Amino acid sequence: MISLSDIPARPSAWITPPMIVLALLLLAAPDLLPAVGLYQYLGIEIAIWIGFALGFNLLFGYTGLHSFGHGAYLGIGAYAFGLFQHHVAVSLWGGLLAAVLAAGVAGALVGAFLSHRRGIYYALLTIGFGQIFWFLAMKLHRVTGGEDGLLGIPRPPLTLGPWQLALTDNRTLFYFAAALLMIVVVLCWRLANSPFGRVLQAIRQHETRARFVGYEVWRFKWAVFTLSAMLAGLAGSLLAMAQQSAYPDVMSLHQSGLIVMMVLVGGGLVSFWGPVLGVVFYFVARDVLGGLTETWLLWYGLIFMAMVMLRPEGLAGMLHGLLRRRPALKPTTAPAPATEAA
Amino acid sequence: MIDLLPHIINGLTLGLLFALIALGFTLIVGVMEVINLAHGSLFAIGAYFALTVIAGSWFAGTPFGAWWLSLPLGLRYVLALALGPALAGLAGMLLELCLRPTYGKPPLYGLLLTFGAALVIEELIRLVWGTGEQNLALPQAINGAFLLNGMIFSTYRFFAAGFSIAAIIAVWLFLERTSAGAVIKAGAHDSEMVRALGYDLARLRLVVFGFGAALAGLAGVVMVPIWGLRPHVGVDIVIPAFLIIVIGGVGSFWGAVIAALLVGLAIGITGAYAAAWSTMSMYLLLIAILGFRSRGLLGRKSALEN
Numbered sequence: 001m002i003s004l005s006d007i008p009a010r011p012s013a014w015i016t017p018p019m020i021v022l023a024l025l026l027l028a029a030p031d032l033l034p035a036v037g038l039y040q041y042l043g044i045e046i047a048i049w050i051g052f053a054l055g056f057n058l059l060f061g062y063t064g065l066h067s068f069g070h071g072a073y074l075g076i077g078a079y080a081f082g083l084f085q086h087h088v089a090v091s092l093w094g095g096l097l098a099a100v101l102a103a104g105v106a107g108a109l110v111g112a113f114l115s116h117r118r119g120i121y122y123a124l125l126t127i128g129f130g131q132i133f134w135f136l137a138m139k140l141h142r143v144t145g146g147e148d149g150l151l152g153i154p155r156p157p158l159t160l161g162p163w164q165l166a167l168t169d170n171r172t173l174f175y176f177a178a179a180l181l182m183i184v185v186v187l188c189w190r191l192a193n194s195p196f197g198r199v200l201q202a203i204r205q206h207e208t209r210a211r212f213v214g215y216e217v218w219r220f221k222w223a224v225f226t227l228s229a230m231l232a233g234l235a236g237s238l239l240a241m242a243q244q245s246a247y248p249d250v251m252s253l254h255q256s257g258l259i260v261m262m263v264l265v266g267g268g269l270v271s272f273w274g275p276v277l278g279v280v281f282y283f284v285a286r287d288v289l290g291g292l293t294e295t296w297l298l299w300y301g302l303i304f305m306a307m308v309m310l311r312p313e314g315l316a317g318m319l320h321g322l323l324r325r326r327p328a329l330k331p332t333t334a335p336a337p338a339t340e341a342a
Numbered sequence: 343m344i345d346l347l348p349h350i351i352n353g354l355t356l357g358l359l360f361a362l363i364a365l366g367f368t369l370i371v372g373v374m375e376v377i378n379l380a381h382g383s384l385f386a387i388g389a390y391f392a393l394t395v396i397a398g399s400w401f402a403g404t405p406f407g408a409w410w411l412s413l414p415l416g417l418r419y420v421l422a423l424a425l426g427p428a429l430a431g432l433a434g435m436l437l438e439l440c441l442r443p444t445y446g447k448p449p450l451y452g453l454l455l456t457f458g459a460a461l462v463i464e465e466l467i468r469l470v471w472g473t474g475e476q477n478l479a480l481p482q483a484i485n486g487a488f489l490l491n492g493m494i495f496s497t498y499r500f501f502a503a504g505f506s507i508a509a510i511i512a513v514w515l516f517l518e519r520t521s522a523g524a525v526i527k528a529g530a531h532d533s534e535m536v537r538a539l540g541y542d543l544a545r546l547r548l549v550v551f552g553f554g555a556a557l558a559g560l561a562g563v564v565m566v567p568i569w570g571l572r573p574h575v576g577v578d579i580v581i582p583a584f585l586i587i588v589i590g591g592v593g594s595f596w597g598a599v600i601a602a603l604l605v606g607l608a609i610g611i612t613g614a615y616a617a618a619w620s621t622m623s624m625y626l627l628l629i630a631i632l633g634f635r636s637r638g639l640l641g642r643k644s645a646l647e648n
Contacts, residue, residue, distance in 0.1 A: 066450055113629070117636060120377060120449060124588045125632060128625045131581065135622050253577065257457055264454060298465035305458040308451055309443045 018273055019185060026178040030171050038287055040170055041242070046283050047177040048238045051184045053263055053275035055231025060260065061268040061275075062192055063224050064204030066123040068256055069130020073103040073229040075137055075251035077236025079144055082153040082246045092156040092167070099237030100230050106133070107229020108222070115221040118207060130256055137248035149247035153240050167241070177238050184231060191227075192272055200224055258282070261304050267314025274316040281315060346614055348493050353610020354603060355499045358506040359565045361602035363579060364586040365513055365595070366557030372530035372593035373550045376444075376452035380437060381558050382580030383463035388430035388559020389478070389566040389575070390471050392422035396479050416481040427559035433463075434555020438548050460576055467573045476571045478563075502564050509560065510599060517595065526550055530593060585628050591641025600639060 025032070029043045052074055059065050080102035081095040088094065110129045117125055137144045144150055158165040158176060167173045191197050199220050202210040211217045240246045249255060263269075266278020282300070289296035311318055367381050378384075394400055396418050401407030410418075437459055444451040484501040487494050517523035529536045529546050537543045569575065586605055590597030605624045612623040631639065 066453075113633070117632075120453075120592065121588065121632065121636060123377075123453070124584060125629070127581070128585065128628045132622065132625045135619075135625070139618055139622075253581065257461075260454065261458070295465050295469055298462055298469070301458050301461035301465065305440065305455055305462065308455045308458060309440060312447070312451055 014186060014190065016189070019182070019189070022185065022276065023182055026181070029178070030174055038284070040174065042283060042287060044170060044174045044177055044238075044242045046279055047174065047181045048235050048242065049259075049262070049279045049283070050276050051177075051181045051238070052232050052235035053259060053266075053268070053279050054184060054188045055228040055235070056259055057263050057268040057272075057275045058188060058192065058197075058200070058231075059224050059228040060263055061270075062197060062204065063200040063221065065221060065225070066260075067126040067130075067225075067228075068123055068253065068260060069126040069128070069133075070228070070232055070259055071253075071256035072130040072133035072251045073107055073232035074236040074239065074255075075246070075248065076106050076133060077103045077233030078240035078246035078250065079137065079150060079236075080233065081237035081240040082150045083143070085154055085156065086150075086152075090154055090156045092158055095156065096234065096237050099233045099240075101233075103233020103236065104226055104230040107232075108226040111222045111225035111229070114225060115218040127253060127256075130251065131253065134248055134251035134253075137251055144246070144248065147248065149245050150240075151245045153244050153246065155241050155244065173241060177242075180234070180238065184234070188231075189272060196220070196223075261300075264312070265304055265307055265314055267316025267318070267320075269317075270313045271316035271320065274314055277315040277319075345493075346611065348495070349610045349614040350607065351495070351610075352499070352613070353607040355503040355606070356568075356609060357603035357606020358503045358510075359561065359568070360582055360586055360606055361599045362506045362509055362561040362564065363558060363583045364590070364598040364602050365510065366554035366561070367583045368587045368590070368593060368595065368598045369513075369526070369557070370551055370554040371587060373526060373533075374441075374452075374547055375449060376441060376456070377449065377584070378437075378456045378551075378554070379453060379580055379584075380456040380459040380463060380576070381554075381583055382576035382578070383460045383467075384430045384434055384437075384555040384558040384576075385562035385565075385579050386467060386571075386573070386576040387433050387463065387562070388426040388556075389562035389571055390467055391429045391559075392426035392563040392566075393471070393476060393478055393571065395422040395425050414481075415479060416483065419481050422478075423560070423563055426563040427556040430559025430562065431552040431556030434558070435548055435552040437555070438551035441551075442544075460580070464573050464576055467576075471573070473573055478567050478571065480567055498567055502568065505564055506561075509557075513557070514595065582624060585624055587638075589628055589631050589638050591638035594638070594640040597638060597640030 026047065030040055033040055033043050052070075056067070056070050059067055059070075077099035081099040084091075084095045084098040088098070110126075113129075114122055114125050138146055140146070155167045155173065158167055165172065167176055192200075199210065199215055202213070202215070203217055203220060207217055236246075236250075239250070262278040262282045263275045264278070265281060266276065267274030268278065285300055285303075286296060289299055293299070307314060313320075363381070363385060366384075367378065370376060370378050370381070396415070398407050398410040398418075401410060437456070440459070441452055441455055444455055480498060484498050486497050488497055489495075517527055525536065525541055525546065529541075529543070529550070533543055536546070565579075566575070569579070582605060586601045587593075587598050589604065590599070590601030605627060608623040608627045609620045613620040635641075
């Protein structure tokens with residue numbers, strides 16, 4: 001099976017061709033989505049979840065740390081943003097900062113506890129902490145609004161010096177989310193291909209060996225957990241703005257499992273772009289299958305099971321296989337390299 | 343001062359039921375090194391099928407349905423107690439067949455596949471049995487309540503706890519005192535050697551998965567009158583089961599039983615002081631215990647750590 005490290009990249013590049021494609025798609029999305037029969041709000045959702053998924057994949061795909069409770073940090077970001085607007089000041093940048101910091105602090109605390117653990121114990125503890133945060137969100141009625149959610153979160157205007165732009169319109173909010181997303185994409189790409197990212201991949205491939213080489217493995221595990229929690233918090237603050245409310249259900253095990261499913265279906269284990277494909281596939285499938293049948297999750301679940309059984313490298317892996325096989329069709333070139341899963 | 347005794351008794355009975363669920367789970371983890379996140383869904387399948395057997399709802403309006411409902415409730419309950427686990431066992435075997443491509447890969451794939459299966463089973467349950475909360479009808483003999491020392495206790499809780507103790511002892515005797523149990527334990531210890539000795543490893547895995555799933559189904563039939571029956575019950579129950587085997591130590595029989603009793607007690611005693619927060623106590627227990635013992639109470643090194 002191909003792995004993340006095998007895919008050739010220009011690691012030093014800040015901007016790569018797929019990024020330009022993504023940026024162009026994002027620019028066109030508000031007009032593209034209605035043209036294919038989908039609605040505009042979907043674009044905001046997809047942009048938010050791509051950011052979340054990319055940060056999550058630094059942990060999941062690159063470092064091989066299987067967190068099944070990551071929705072918690074998305075939720076913490078959303079609540080932090082809302083509470084900041086309600087109790088401190090109606091401010092966009094302040095809210096974003098509060099969300100990233102709150103999720104980062106929660107992630108750093110949990111990460112400090114987790115980072116000496118491995119394998120299934122790691123995964124289980126992430127579930128345990130995720131459930132605790134979810135439970136708190138449900139039960140701290142006075143702070144979070146409990147099951148009814150934290151309502152009436154405003155969309156503060158975007159201010160840059162003297163210049164001000166209202167984000168009340170879904171289209172404007174989408175472009176703001178898309179701009180933040182592109183920053184996250186570049187950041188994640190640089191990080192994944194930096195020396196730091198190389199150590200993360202070494203940890204995935206063989207944690208003990210990475211430690212023997214001399215890296216303090218737990219610090220890297222802690223740092224990447226905190227970082228992905230911060231990115232989840234950022235996504236959460238955008239979600240709070242999009243929905244103008246924050247609910248505990250994004251923190252449930254169910255939602256935390258969905259992000260794992262999206263990343264895997266897209267091919268996050270083999271490609272930087274896997275999470276992007278996975279998120280788009282999930283949301284389009286939700287809207288298209290969901291329009292056809294009430295039980296669309298049944299079908300998505302079956303697709304997911306078939307994928308794990310037959311093509312665990314996901315959509316990105318399949319695409320990669322197709323692209324690499326093409327030259328073999330010409331009679332002059334050597335036989336196709338084997339890309340089958342082992 | 344709150345009188346703790348009824349809460350401790352409630353906690354212990356709950357713990358015994360948790361132990362019943364965790365047993366099948368720990369058996370599957372031990373032999374196959376697969377974390378079966380669909381274990382709760384197999385529990386739900388057993389319980390929902392028992393519901394159908396007791397209420398005869400699939401045959402309502404037909405002469406067969408009328409005849410079926412004329413049978414005594416006790417007989418139908420006993421039949422449900424046998425057929426529910428049997429069906430859950432079959433579903434488990436089907437799941438094991440789906441799992442085969444993931445053997446030899448990192449444990450993540452088994453975990454993900456069973457997570458997908460849990461989603462699929464939950465949706466199937468919604469399709470077949472509807473989305474609402476349902477209840478099992480219980481025979482008179484084990485229903486109702488009784489007074490002891492001036493406190494009211496539910497008869498069914500004691501029946502369920504006694505049933506769990508019997509099942510735990512039966513499983514332990516099966517593993518310790520029969521040759522089939524010896525092969526299963528050997529399979530958990532060193533599956534390569536078991537294969538080298540001429541046992542069919544594929545069949546062993548199929549049987550163990552089916553057996554573990556049947557235990558989940560049995561736990562479902564017994565526990566649902568206390569816990570309630572809704573499509574989401576699979577996810578609600580798999581978390582405590584999962585917690586218990588990790589607290590107890592992956593693959594350890596008595597570790598699972600002790601951990602289940604601890605979790606039950608924690609929930610029972612927290613329930614006395616802050617009922618709304620009682621579920622939280624099991625997560626705190628997990629974090630407290632794993633903070634000190636990274637492999638749980640009685641755990642040993644396992645391939646799942648990699």
